[in-house]
Amino acid sequence: MKIRTRLVLYFLLLAIVPLTFVNVIVLFRSEESIEEQAVASARASLKQINNNLDVYMSDLLSIAKVIVLDRSIQQWIRQSDRLPSADAKQLEKMYGDELSVRYFLNAQKGSRPYIQGIYLLSVGTEEDVTLSAGTDYDLDTALFSGRDWWRRAVSQGERMFIEPHHADYYRSRTNQELSVNLLYPIERGDLRKWVMVRMDAEVMRREIENGIGYPGQKVGLFNQNGSLLLGEEIEGNESKEAVVIRQTSEVTGWTLVARIPYDQLFESSRDMRNMIFTMTVIASLLGLLLALTLSHHVLKPLRLLGNAIRTTMKGQFHNRVPILSNDEIGDLSISYNQMLDTLEALMKQVVEEERAKKDAEMKALQYQINPHFLYNTLNSVQWLAVMKGVPEIKELVASLIRLLQSSLGKKGPFQTVAEELEDVRNYVRIQQYRFGEDLHIEFQVDPEAQSCKVPRLILQPLVENSIFHGFEDGKGHIWIEVKRDDGKLLISITDDGAGMSEEQLARLMERDDAFSGKYSGIGIRHVAEKIERLYGPPYGIQILSEIGQGTKVIIRLPFQEEDHHVESRDR
DSSP, X not given: OOHHHHHXXXXXXXXXXXXXXXXXXXXHXXXXXXXXXHHHHHHHHHHHHHHHHHHHHHHHHHHHHHHHHOHHHHHHHHHHHTGGGOOHHHHHHHHHHHHHHHHHHHHHHHTSTTEEEEEEEEEOTTSOEEEEEESOSOBOHHHHHTOHHHHHHHHHTSOEEEEEEEOOOBSSOOSOOEEEEEEEEEEETTEEEEEEEEEETHHHHHHHHHTTSOTTOEEEEEOTTOOEEEEOOOOSOOOSSEEEEEEEOTTTOOEEEEEEEHHHHTHHHHHHHHHHHHHHHHHHHHHHHHHHHHHHHHHHHHHHHHHHHHHHHTTOOOOOOOOOOSSHHHHHHHHHHHHHHHHHHHHHXXXXXXXXXXXXXXHHHXXXXXXXXXXXXXXXXXXXXXXXXXXXXXXXXXXXHXXXXXXXXXXXXXXXXXXXXXXXXXXXXXXXXXXXXXXXXXXEEOGGGTTOXXXXXXXXXXXXXXXXXXXBTTBEEEEEEEEEETTEEEEEEEEOSOOOOHHHHHHHHHOTTTTOSSSOXXXXXXXXXXXXXXXXXXXXXXXXXXXXXXXEEEEEEEOOOTTOOOOOTTO
16 A cells, blocks of 8 residues: 555544544533533622622621620610610710710711611610611601511511612602611610611612623522512523522522523533534545645655665765755755755864864974973062062062963863953953053952853953953953843953944954954954854854944853853864
8 A cells, every 4th residue: 555545544544533533522512511611600600799799788787786786885875774864964974975876877887888877776665766876867767667677677676687678768868769778686674776777779789780791681689588679570490491590698588590591501502512513524624635735745755855865874965855845844855955064064174173173282382381380480570579579560470370370270171150250350450550540340240150160261352352452552441241141141241442343343253363463362253163162053252342332242151050061062
């Protein structure tokens, strides 16, 4: 069987058939899952509305309990019971206490914006009611006494939530706001005292009218007898046309009922079914077409690539693969051709580097210096400066010794950032003896970068270049900043010197001897080549400069801890 035929069959077996099977299973199970989630979401929304209503009712209870338990309220109640026998002085004190009670009630009312009034009521033997204290004086006690719910509360002697009703028991008010009351009893001897907290029922109405977020919904609040208090009337129970859910308040005993049509509640289920069916058909057709297309276009480039690989295995690197497509096979062919180009370039580079290495070894032999002899000679000069009373020469020689020890006495191509910066400081001290205090250098180093490993002597040549090519007579300011940035080590050397033109910048990076001269050391290009050989892209040197605006050199290196070993990419 040919590869093309096998590709088509394998794709159908491994992709289209399992996809169709899975989609069929999902098709049957997704509806049940979505419907359950929809009902659960509706129940959660209705429960949240019920909890919000309970919060309002609990606030009424909390206010009533605070009032009942307040010691000043209790004392005033005891005094008011002795009113018939009180003398003038006692009456005056009771009047003042009543004002304090009213202030206290007004404070409790102001703590909740939906509280319309708080009252202390007294009940006589004929079950008539008088206003003992309240947040206003507009309550008509005669009308209030005739309410059925008031008489039930007095006869039962227990706290009672009064269902939403029009508050028509005021003297001067005509709007008859929709209210919910809490009656809370306080028993004192033969008389009975009550706390009444009146709440604006509109906040409850708004909670119910907002609903649970489904078109065509109906939400209503019902009492224990099934009578509608707020919202919409709901007829019947759950059926094939609609889902009916209920939540009963633990505080009031009232029941919140919601009716949601099935076509609205399970609309997402139908959309999911249609989407799965459509995706299955489209995926099957596209999969078959893709299998046929891939089998046609893949084979020819693969054969060409295979022939080229076999030729390369024989040691022939000239055979390039033609690029026939812009897909992954084309990318593979391009990568293969680039690999051959790289191999040829590397072979040439190896030959050149071996020749350069031999030349460097010969030059090193010609100019070899014994470090110990040099150190001993400089120590003798330093001792002589001390004996002759010339401390400047002593400090100069000391800085030179430290610099030579770093460059000649240490082994390995790497050192820490702290050691590299110390070499720069020693070098600058030497130059300051030459140019004076007009040569300044500042350091800003991230503490966590101190122990990072960097190639040896990459900063001193750059500082040297700034001093001898950027400054006039070595007078200027240099700033060195070292920081860690996104896994990289960034080092910037900035000076306020003469700067360079675009032509000078291009010449600097193109030639090994650019800006080389009497004082350039190994030069900027040598530092750039060292970093390139060690790390490759994206690491290296970037130079920013303008005539008269100074120069900024940015070095990007990998952030490597002190024990990390780096090998040249050329090896």
